[in-house]
Each structure stands twice: as C-alpha cells, then as structure tokens.
Amino acid sequence: MNGKQFLELLSRLPARVWIQAVLGLIGFVVLAVLGFAVIAGVAAVGLVLLLAFKAKRWILGFFRRDIEPAPPARHHDGKVTDVQYEIVDRTNDRTPPP
Structure with a gap:
C-alpha cells in the first residue's frame, strides 16, 4: 500500500x-x-512549603538562640598518630646546595 x-x-x-x-x-x-x-x-506547592518552613526557622533563629543546639564536632574514626618535627632555618647556612 503506497x-x-x-x-x-x-x-x-x-x-x-x-x-x-x-x-x-x-x-x-x-x-x-x-x-x-x-x-x-x-512541585511548586512543595517548594513553597519547604521555603516557608526554612524561612520560619531562619527568622526565629534571630530571636531565640536556644532553638537548636550547635551540631556536634566531626569525629574521625581513623587512627591518630602523634608526630614530632623540627624546623630548620637555613637562612644563615653558608654551605652551597648539593
């Protein structure tokens, strides 16, 4: 069929x-x-509700500082190694560089 x-x-x-x-x-x-x-x-209603909630917390943060405690410090689970180092001052060193 054409x-x-x-x-x-x-x-x-x-x-x-x-x-x-x-x-x-x-x-x-x-x-x-x-x-x-x-x-x-x-999506627009959700975005407006989210922004309204964030704005409310932001405005209340100006008047009351005890709303939310500060976030805890970050903890590293890795091994901590104590390192000693020495600062070498070569400004008065008169030997030529190698």
Missing part, C-alpha cells in the same frame, strides 16, 4: 470516525496538559 492508496482509504471513512478521532486527539492533548500542570503544581 501513500496514495492510504489517503484514499482515509477519505472513505465516515464522518463519525473523523469526529471521534478529532475528539480523541483533543482529549489526549487536554489530559497531557493537565497532567503536566498537576505535576508542576504539586
């Missing part, structure tokens, strides 16, 4: 099929747009 035969086949379809196809396409586009709008809306 392109011309396919177009002839489509032209023989009744008007009811064309109307259903057009309405289906419009419905698909509307659902796609609404779906993206719902996803974007949920």
Whole structure:
C-alpha cells in the first residue's frame, strides 16, 4: 500500500470516525496538559512549603538562640598518630646546595 492508496482509504471513512478521532486527539492533548500542570503544581506547592518552613526557622533563629543546639564536632574514626618535627632555618647556612 503506497501513500496514495492510504489517503484514499482515509477519505472513505465516515464522518463519525473523523469526529471521534478529532475528539480523541483533543482529549489526549487536554489530559497531557493537565497532567503536566498537576505535576508542576504539586512541585511548586512543595517548594513553597519547604521555603516557608526554612524561612520560619531562619527568622526565629534571630530571636531565640536556644532553638537548636550547635551540631556536634566531626569525629574521625581513623587512627591518630602523634608526630614530632623540627624546623630548620637555613637562612644563615653558608654551605652551597648539593
């Protein structure tokens, strides 16, 4: 079946099929747009709630310093070795470099 035969086949379809196809396409586009709008809306509401919560804690931090204690210092689980070193001052050394 070539392109011309396919177009002839489509032209023989009744008007009811064309109307259903057009309405289906419009419905698909509307659902796609609404779906993206719902996803974007949920993301925007979540972002606004997150920023509002952070702003509240930030503003309250100016007035009360006892809201949250300071985070604990970082602990290293690695082995700590005590090292001794000596500083050598060679500014007065008159020997030529090797």
